[in-house]
Amino acid sequence: MAHVGRHWGREHPTIMPPADVWGALELRRNKCGLAVPRTQADSACQCGPCTTAKPKCPVCDTRLDLRSSQVRHFSRHSAAQVRAVPPAVLRTLGVGQRACGKICEVNSLNHPHAISRCLDPVLCGSGLTHAQTLAVRRNRAADDLTGLDDVFAQLRNSPSEFFGAASTHTLVRFVDAVLAMQVRTWKRVPQRLSATVALELAAMLEDLARAPSELEQVRALSRLWTFPTLVLCLPPGRQPSRARAAFLVDRLHKWRADSITELVSAVPVDAALPTGTLTPDLLAKQVQKHMRAHHIGAAARLLESSGIHQVTDDVLAKLRALHPSAADTSSLRHDAHGPGQDSASAADVPWEGDDIRQLILAIPHTSGSGPSRWSASLLHQVLQTEVAGSKVQVALLRVSQALVRRGFEGQAGALWNHARLIPLRKKDGGVRPIAVGEVLRRALGKLALRCLGQAAVDSLLPLQFGVGRKSGLEAAIMGTRMAVLEPTQSEPVAALKVDLANAFNTVSRHTLLRLVHARFPELWPLVRSTYSTPSPLRLGTQMLYSARGVQQGDPLGPLLFSLVLQNVLAQFSAPQVHQVWYLDDGCVVGTPAHLAAFLLAFEHDAQAHGLAINRAKTEFILTGTMTRSDVPDGLQDLLVTSWSEAELLGVPLDATGAGRALAPIARLSRKVLDLARTVSELPCSEEAFHLLRGSVGPRRLAHLTRTMPADVIRAELASFDEGWRHCVARTVGTAPADCLDGTDVRPEWRLPLSMGGLGLTALTDVAPFAFAAGSRAAARALDQVPDDVVPPTLVRWDARFHSDQAALACLPAPVAADDAPPGTLLSSQTQSCRRFFRKMQTDWLSDQGTTTWEFHRRHGISAPFALxxxxxxxxxxxxxxxxxxxxxxxxxxxxxxxxxxxxxxxxxxxxxxxxxxxxxxxxxxxxxxxxxxxxxxxxxxxxxxxxxxxxxxxxxxxxxxxxxxxxxxxxxxxxxxxxxxxxxxxxxxxxxxxxxxxxxxxxxxxxxxxxxxxxxxxxxxxxxxxxxxxxxxxxxxxxxxxxxxxxxxxxxxxxxxxxxxxxxxxxxxxxxxxxxxxxxxxxxxxxxxxxxxxxxxxxxxxxxxxxxxxxxxxxxxxxxxxxxxxxxxxxxxxxxxxxxxxxxx
Structure with a gap:
């Protein structure tokens, strides 16, 4: 900039440059006349006049540059020389002096002084931190561990033999005390120590795999779960990387020497861990972190949440109500020594060590860790460590073999199934409990569910569409509609939308274990280990025990719950009643009398299995010309809704759009657009763009396009597309008008990335093809016919809603000779959309009215991999x-x-x-x-x-x-x-x-x-x-x-x-x-x-x-x-x- 100023002053010494040029160059005249950037301070100029105008040091008369901190300059002088300067003079220069003589910035005087940087701790006294406050925090942590004097007394008496000599009850209480400490742990340890940590983990997993009894298993799990808190904890305060690594090395040596007493007494407890509502800056950083880990779902959930409740008595009471205890916990040990316990007769697990490794590595490193603080990022590091990582992989395979063959006994199973409870705050102030289990347990559960495959789906046919069924939501909606529109009986039919109260947390574990024992004996040891004893839910220093229901986040949870529900529903498979269930959401179609009998019988039988109907949210849906007087006596207390206002799984049941049928779509559209506006205000524009494209956008309305005719919801979709496109335009730094070419939306805002667009899906473009593909997939899921047979339900459905004709009318003629036939295109939303966008791209590229630069731009960004x-x-x-x-x-x-x-x-x-x-x-x-x-x-x-x-x-x-x-x-x-x-x-x-x-x-x-x-x-x-x-x-x-x-x-x-x-x-x-x-x-x-x-x-x-x-x-x-x-x-x-x-x- 100074070069430009000198050039102008030399060539035009008496002429002031035009204001528009001067403003465009972002320049201004300094006090000395030199051209400087507009945002540059006068004190930053280095010319002679400006240098003499700078303030002098009150000690050595040196000219000071106020653009940077003066701490380094004043630190060269002795404490006595600086103390002779009036404090007001030092404050004008942006520095101050502590009681010990240490020089610091003015803003730092209001904060405690680190003892490691203090020149004289006696003079600073109470102004120090890490010395007094660390002791206070340790005492506070000891107060949290009340009632454990006998445990720590045993630690002091025999520290080197604690894990080997302690009883099961003592070890469980010790784990509870250690995991209740609030500490910060390493997410990734220093690279030179990763092999050491990996070998320690492999050794602990090997001990767990070889443990034959409940006591030995509890000992192995106690060491495994307490290792991150006792060893991988971070030192207090902010310390250099070398000091933190030395702190970790010291704790590793003490762990290997079994110095448990020293480890527990020196845990750096941090009582000020962040809780409650996130500030906007912290929220943006967390969203950016999740997006950079490709964890889009977590970033979206973070923006939707209203923070975390503080743990109060009222919150604890609500959590206990949501996680009730069983009346008789002894019933959970049903057939504790049943089939699958004998390892000699058990078959090998159907997966390899590499399968476990790939599954853990696929978990985003920002995914929440369980109570033990073995995070996904830490497991990623140890698994990717050379040599030692392969030992961890082999040890994990052996643990999975032991778990599938014989399982964990008693308290060992409870420790394996413990979880960290997070009380999220709902929009209305309520509590939404989130249980986060251990990463290792979640990974093994996913493997077990993957190996069951089609057997799990077949066991829930034909009523359950929420577990393993392709296009299950579309099939549930179509089945309900066809049952109402084409009843199998001459009498008028109605629908009953059933809502189960807290179903996943109250289902009977006794029934669950019995059904798994009978239908999936290969899962018996694994499920028995998880649900045969009450599950500890850790909430800071508080502990809740869940003895009923399946745990949230357990990959096997939906299957286990659906097994119990299917067992209840199997008794009501009468032809007069048509049932459709998507997990705990059900819709039953029949005559009013049959519906009243069904509800009465279901309530009676479900109660024995821990299920109850929430009558306050259960709806009686009137169809046709029915009125409120047609509601039977046993259903008068239910909500009564007309067919045009009813919805199931967020989808209107009335596909014609009559009356208020489209109200759920408008409500969901407003909700998504409000969240999209919040995303567009994030400072990280790139991450915000990908969050809008990947989650907070058309993806949240995709199920509507597959279940509603395109011409019925076209106006709502067009309004949503326009509002969402404005949010994206704000994110990418453009105006909403830049999205338009006249009155039409520019193809760059509609085409996929592979064809030269931004990859922003317009719902109005894909709606006809989505409805045709969704209808075909739903009919195939309902009728269960081979691929080469046309489902009968599809024929009747297409006769009413003309899904295929609407899609074919929007589908262009074949562009290439090898294009798929119409039948294949209509069954695949991807292929039909590809043909539609290919035609749009061809018209866009063949426009002859463009300039040469625009011609090359369009063909350039349309090239393969260009974007x-x-x-x-x-x-x-x-x-x-x-x-x-x-x-x-x-x-x-x-x-x-x-x-x-x-x-x-x-x-x-x-x-x-x-x-x-x-x-x-x-x-x-x-x-x-x-x-x-x-x-x-x-x-x-x-x-x-x-x-x-x-x-x-x-x-x-x-x-x-x-x-x-x-x-x-x-x-x-x-x-x-x-x-x-x-x-x-x-x-x-x-x-x-x-x-x-x-x-x-x-x-x-x-x-x-x-x-x-x-x-x-x-x-x-x-x-x-x-x-x-x-x-x-x-x-x-x-x-x-x-x-x-x-x-x-x-x-x-x-x-x-x-x-x-x-x-x-x-x-x-x-x-x-x-x-x-x-x-x-x-x-x-x-x-x-x-x-x-x-x-x-x-x-x-x-x-x-x-x-x-x-x-x-x-x-x-x-x-x-x-x-x-x-x-x-x-x-x-x-x-x-x-x-x-x-x-x-």
Whole structure:
């Protein structure tokens, strides 16, 4: 900026620049007359007049720069010299002095002083922390563990033999006391200690697998569950990484020496862990963390929640009411020694150790941990540790074998099934309990459910649609509608919407165990271990015991509950009553008399199995011409609803849209849009965009499009699409008008990523195909017919709602000869939508009224993998590859991709490029354009070279991660010129990278014309180089010790929109194959990672506060869009890859 000011003052000493140019450049005149950034303080200028105006140090008369802290300067003086300065003078300089003489910032005087930084603890006294407060916190933790004097007395008497000598009751109480401590633990331990922690975990798991009795199992589980709290706890306060690692090493030594007393007494309890409602800043950080872990569901739930209740007596009473205890807990031990206990007769588990490993690694690292604090991120680290990780994998397999063959006994099963209870606050102030079990137990439950497969689904046929049934929701809705519209009896029918009260938490475990014992004996040991004893629910220092129901979060929970419900419903399978159940939500269709008899009998029989009907929420639905007088006497106390107002699972039962039938859709639409507006206000724009696209958007209304005719709900869907599109526009930094092309929505806002769009699904586009596919899937689930047979229900359904005809009317003619037939398209929503969007893309690309630049932009972003950088948040690491974009950088890239003008477009037509050559000092002077095209191609700007460098660096880092030898710009030692023909040498292939403008001189109005011209030029240059000397050019030995002479050449040419030349595809395919083998990835994942790494550097641009060759602080231009065209902008820094520092990944 100062360079521009000097240039203007030298050329125009008496003329003030125009206000629009001066404002566009974000400059102003300083007090001394020098041009400085508008946001720069007067004290930051380094000229002579401004330097003399700076304040002096009251001790040494040195001029002080107030832009930075003065703590370091005053720390050079003695405490006595600083004490002689009046405190008011020090405060004007932003520093202060503590009682011990320590210099600190003024704001820090209001906070306690760390004892590790105190010069004299005697003088500071009560102003210290970590000395007195740590002792207070430890005493407070000891007070929380009341009634455990005998346990700690045994610890003091025999500390080295505590786990081996303590009784079962003592060990359980010890675990309760340790897990009640509020501590912070490592999410990922230091890398050099990961193998040690992994070996400790493997040893504890091996002990658990070999434990033959209840006492031995409790001992093994006590060590396993208390290890993170006692050993992996973080030290108090903020300490350097080296000090924290030393603290962990010390506790590992004490653990191995069985110094349990020292470990327990020195646990750094933190009584100030955050609880309650999250602040907006903390909420945004938590959402960003979940999104970067690809845990979209957790991020959405966090925004929907209203915080966490403080644990009060009222909250505890509500939680106890929701988790009732059984009247006779001895009944839970039904057949405690039944089949499956004998390991000799049990079959091997149907999974391998690698299955357990892959399942745990698939859990997002931000997923909640159980009471023991063995988090998913910590288990990821130990499983990925070389050598030691394989031992953990083998130990986990043996534990699963022991659990499936013989199970855990008594209190060992209770410790295995314990959970951390979180009292979430509902919108109305109520309590929603969330039980978070151990990660290991959840993983083994998922494996067991996966191995049951179709057997679990068949056991619940034909009434239950919520467990393992494909398109179960659609089938439940269709079954209810057809039962009402086409009754099997001549009398008028009504419907009964049944609501079970707290069903999952009250179902009888005695019945549950008995049914599993009879139907799934292979699951018996596992289920007996989990539900034969009351489950401890830990809520801080409080403990609740759940002796009824299945635990929330247990993968087997829905199946076990449905088994009990199916056992009750099997007694009411009369042909006069049609039942449809989706987990605990049921709808029964029959005559009013039959419905009254059903409800009376169901209430009587269900009570014996712990189930009860909530009559306050159970609804009697009137159909046809029925009135309230048709309600039978036994159902008069129920809610009475008309057919046009009834809904099931959030879907209107009346598919015609008459009356108030569409009220549930409008209500859900408003709810989703309110949440979408909250998401659009998040400061992390990129994560907000992916949260809107992946969860808070059309996905939440997708079940409506598959169950309601498109023409009935078209108006509601169009209104939702418009409101949601405005939220997305705000997130990406555009105006709502930018979404439109006249009166129509631009195709970029509707097409999927693979076809050149943002991947924003418009419900009005997919509704006809979704309804046709949902109807076909629902009919097949109801009739259970083979794939080649048309379901009879579908024929009757289509005759009423014409789902196939509506979809075919919106479906374009086949675009290619190999397109699927209409029947296949109608059965697959994906294929039918693909044909619809392919036709939209063809019309969009074939528009002849576009400019040449717009023509190439459309074809560029429509190329395969061109928009791979938009597929997920940039900070999500895929096999170690990720780059974090700042919000304004990401928004600039999106505007560039959409071809939108910049925020400063009004200055573009009046301003010339101020870029200055670093060598000659010449000014570019070309007139700027609103789309920033000149900024991309300015010969004085660094954009062209920067894009080239980023692509080359990304390719080099990817090849290096694949285990290949790479050399950056290898020197050619046998030519007369100094030219280097290769940007990257990968193995024996020399790669020459180039990023071109699609409309460069000589390019035709055909897709990829500039790429082909550049590729031909590079091949010609390489041919000339090789012809000058037989054989490929040799590489200098000084370039890389392992470098070899290239034997092949690959020109890697891309345009600025991410389109890739065809000549490079074979080489990139082989490179992705090498990466896939090195990282042991699935097929296709390595290719996606590679194209994601290449697509962003070629198209992304980052605003910088510098012209060519001049570097200044980045503050003035931070908020300007990178495609402004007002200056030549520097590129984004090189892609962060495996070589990036750990703290920057």
């Amino acid at each position: 791979a950088w938009l597929s997920m948040p940039s900070a999500i690491p895929l096999a170690g590859h990720a780059t974090r974009m700042r919000p304004h950088v990401w928004q600039a890239a999106v505007r560039h991709m959409l071809g939108l003008p910049t925020r400063l477009a009004q200055f573009a037509s009046q301003t010339r490029c101020p870029a200055i050559s670093a060598t000659t000092g010449a000014i570019c002077g070309e007139r700027l354009d609103a789309l920033g095209r000149h900024a991309l191609a300015c010969v004085f700007g660094p954009s062209r070279y920067g894009r080239h460098e980023r692509v080359a660096e990304a390719l080099r880092d990817f090849a290096h991660a694949a285990g290949l030898v790479t050399v950056r710009e290898p020197a050619v030692c046998d030519t007369s010129t100094a030219r280097r023909p290769y940007d990257v040498l990968i193995g024996t292939t020399g790669v020459d990278v180039s990023v071109v403008l699609p409309d460069k001189a000589g390019a035709r109005r055909t897709p990829g014309s500039a790429i082909r011209i550049k590729t031909a030029a590079k091949l010609s240059a390489y041919t000339s180089l090789v012809s000058a000397r037989p054989g490929p050019p040799a590489v200098s030995a000084t370039a890389h010790s392992a470098a070899v002479a290239p034997t092949s050449f690959c020109p890697l040419v891309l345009d600025i929109f991410g389109r890739l030349g065809d000549d490079a595809r074979p080489f990139l395919a082989s490179l992705a194959g090498s990466f896939q083998m090195a990282k042991q990835l699935r097929r296709g994942q390595a290719s996606m990672i590679l194209h994601r790494a290449l697509s962003w550097p070629s198209s992304g641009r980052q605003p910088r506060p510098c012209f060519c060759g001049i570097r200044h602080p980045p503050s003035p231009w931070r908020d300007c869009n990178g495609s402004s065209g007002l200056r030549s902008l520097a590129p984004t820094p090189c892609l962060s890859t495996l070589a990036t520092a750990p703290g920057q990944r």
